[in-house]
Amino acid sequence: MFLEERREKIIDYLDDLERVSVAWLAATFAVTKETIRSDLGALARMGLVQRCHGGAIIVRRNLQAKLISETGGNFEVLLKRLEDQRQKNQHQRKRSKSMKGKVCILGSFNVDIVAKVARFPKGGESLLALGSTLGPGGKGANQAMAASRAGARVHFVSKVGTDQFSQFAFDHLSASDIHSFKLYQTDVEPTGNAIIYVSQENGENMIAIYSGANKTITDDEVAELTHELSTSDVLLLQLENNFSATLNAMKLANTLGVQVIMNPAPFSSDIISCLQYADVVTPNETEASLLSGIEVTDLESAKEAALAIVRQGARRVIITMGSRGALLYDNQQFQHIAAFPALSVDTTGAGDAFNGAFAAAIASGDTIAQAATYASAFASLAVEREGASNMPDHQQVAARLAQR
Helix, strand or coil, rough: CCCCHHHHHHHHHHHHCCCEEEHHHHHHCCHHHHHHHHHHHHHHHHHCEEECCCEEEEECCECCCCCCCCCCHHHHHHHHHHHHHHHHCCCCCCCCCCHHCCEEECCCEEEEEEEEECCCCCCEEEEEEEEEEEEEEEEHHHHHHHHHHCCEEEEEEEEEECCCCHHHHHHHHHHHCCCCCEEEEECCCCEEEEEEECCCCCCEEEEEEEEEHCCCCHHHHCCCCCHHHHHEEEEEEEECHHHHHHHHHHHHHHCCCCCCCCCCCCHHHHHHHHHHHHEEECEHHHHHHHHHHHCCCCHHHHHHHHHHHHCCCCCCCCEEEEHHHHEEEECCCCEECCCCCCCHHHHHHCCHHHHHHHHHHHHHCHHHHHHHHHHHHHHHHCCCCCCCCCCHHHHHHCCCEEEE
């Protein structure tokens, strides 16, 4: 067995068993204890395991201030090497049976600072807020929460600053149902944040977002996704990170044979250049209008927009339309997914709920239509709760599906 293969097997064992001893690994692989200690040391330097007396434990949740491993300075070289390995092995990816239903998410983490005001302030005016909250946000983190609550095994990767909010991010994710995550840190930019005013006068809001550390993901950090991505069923992405990182992650997933779901939010014209790498694109009405050049106002215009998006390189399209449900275009056929009735309390994060649940359902083996129906039910429950990251669970979704 080659060194790389043995180390991959060690990670597989750790993923299942949580901890293993040097003696057990040496006997399992029929090598010396010194060889295993060398393997564990290398894996520890990569941030994948933590050494302990006589063995190692798996690292599932990591706040990493300094990047350890490197791609050698050329991301394309990594893709070529992986492609060559895949062809040599004559299979798309290596995955243990226990990894079925795994979703890998590269995305943003933001701190949302929300102030409730009687009305919006005028220029130069100071207002006393009626209340304020500080909570977790960011499309990536919200979608990771949704996918994990929907029953998927989720690995989430994001980047934060070295400020006090980085510990807030780590604590929030550690307390969640997310199976594993890695938070990189940078001292160049602060943790991403959103300042939100909510007017009690008319329910409208004003939002100012500073992406900060979310826009500083490097090629080497994307390359470090390789192991987790190679054992995943789905890669879910949005557009709140620097586009180069998002594009490289899509290329990496394609090379590894992993399905890619792209949620083109917030909209950027950059998305057009990467449609070819996405298996499914999931815009809402506004994003579909911007992407296609056709204003989406009803089901018929949504169909025209979906066709225009496919002509630009997309393979499958799902346009989410709020209370009007979702339009699916797959294999030259349209299908309308009706919305589930809901008593809306807070629609913030509804799109994230849909995308996370959709990715989880696809990862579990559902067809695209089944997954879209499941995601619609999931989102209908999410809007009945306050907070963008406050997601329902799989049992609640199953009950709602049974009601239809």
